[in-house]
Amino acid sequence: MERHSRIYETIEEKLLRFEIFKDNLFHIDDTNKKAANYWLGLNEFADLTHEEFKNNYLSLKPVNTRRDTVNDSSSSSLSTVEIRSNIPKAVDWRKKGAVTPVKNQGSCGSCWALSTIAAIEGINQIVTGNLTALSEQELIDCDTSYNNGCNGGLMDYAFAYIASTGGLHKEEDYPYIMEEGTCAADAKVVTISGYKDVPANNEQSLLKALANQPLSVAIDASGRDFQFYSGGVFDGHCGTSLDHGVAAVGYGSGEKGLDYVIVKNSWGPKWGEKGFIRMKRNTNKPERMCGLYKMASYPTKSK
Template sequence: MAMGSKLSLFFLSLGFVAYSSSASHNDPSVVGYSQEDLALPYKLVDLFSSWSVKHSKIYVSPEEKVKRYEVFKQNLKHIVETNRRNGSYWLGLNQFADVAHEEFKSTYLGLKTGMDGPARAPTAFRYENSVNLPWSVDWRKKGAVTPVKNQGECGSCWAFSTVAAVEGINQIATGKLESLSEQELMDCDTTFDHGCGGGFMDFAFAYIMGNLGIHTDDDYPYLMEEGYCKEKQPQSKVVTISGYEDVPENSEVSLLKALAHQPISVGIAAGSKDFQFYKRGVFEGSCGTELDHALTAVGYGSSDGQDYIIMKNSWGKSWGEQGYFRIKRGTGKPEGVCSIYSMASYPTKSITGHGA
């Protein structure tokens, strides 16, 4: 069969997959393009070009462009094959479509649970006796979640997860939603955490406590790289916490109890291609083999018979469901899908404290 005919059949099948998924789930762009575009007999290079324009990709040399084109083809094949056999979640051509998977893991997954530092000691769990939990919770609707941020090409997910949890408890305690500084953690929390080289949320919570607060984004904006720690300015605003606690391991009920009261920092095993290209739906598929990424749980609910937890990611709004990720709960596995119940923690805050 001629190459042109093979490409035509390939994209016709791709269009069919997109059509089948979108028709039943009201999503006209399952893989990032309309079903009409995907049903046309595009040449693969044309799709790569249009994707490059959409995501503002600029390559330093023709050789680099050829390299990325080959990666793009392999990733697209995985997306199409996965969407063909799945029924609960779908993958899409997002900003990572020209990134090889091993490169992706080393660049964007920055949770380091085995780093040198204090052991993760058992702590009190203040929500242990919570009863009559609501059927659903969404802290976005309660005004406790800032807009989705983007960590860029830096393994700083740990800082974004920490900050999102602190933003949440601060809003709950004070009524004010403040966007806080991941960059301060990158630059100043260096005893046990290592900026783009990875970190751990409990260490970051401890830093915020010891530093008597964390600055706002306006005072200490994100640079997407490690910088020098800036000294506090007398007039700068800081947001404080009074402590932090760990959620009991491998307990879905415990995580839901905590999540009913505030957003929670969570570590998951995200080192899979399915996670890299997640587009929408309730995820229950391929995971990594170790805890390597940090997100923030901001709610839970149910839809079409699927129970899920809502996670805020830090890869911008072009990834997932406008920057969010729904992961299946109620599977019966103690550790949950992608080990989501293995490591979670949250900051605590008293209304009377330093700063906000």
């Protein structure tokens, strides 16, 4: 309670939360005895049931068919940046200065907006040399034709909106308020040309794209272990029903030879590995871990 500034209004509520906390702690301890490649830990979500956690923090709204790709000025079939014929063994866009600090969506179901912004911040830095934190709040307030603010959305719709409306504000000029607000869509500073979808369930295509820029990706984060992931290469139980928007910012191999994708989450820097999770990528499922390869896309930007 002290660490995470929890205040419970009644003794009944406190007792209820303590029982939930104990149940979560037992799950963490039990999982850590069994899991070999990742581990769980107590965090700010430890007084929430898993259903409460899912209702508050998972908000992607995928559709049965993806949007047709918006035309852009790039002649490349995969990226604005020239594709290497032999992709590197490892890439970490954090080390290349193309990833802003981890943000926290809070109780607003805006993961789709944070995923979109992370990818645009990345390509903007790669093309211009400037890492600029951009406004998720602008998407929440203004991109309302297909997306639903704090009630979920889809990254491709957001890319299309940004390309058609002339760009985005800086985050400092249009700060995040963790709720839906009034649209103020003027004074754009960062633009994109359009976006492209990575072919579904195709590892080579995803790694080629990721070798050139951060990507928006969708995952199934509904497994209970996601709530308390603390470190390691995640290879635990999860499905492929996409319910959370995140950003892929690199890939590599771990100490045990486990290949992984580095994923930037939007649950703050206290979750996971300072806000990131490494997800195993060599599995026997074409969708890969938690549907990671099912629905990836990225913005394009002219130099």
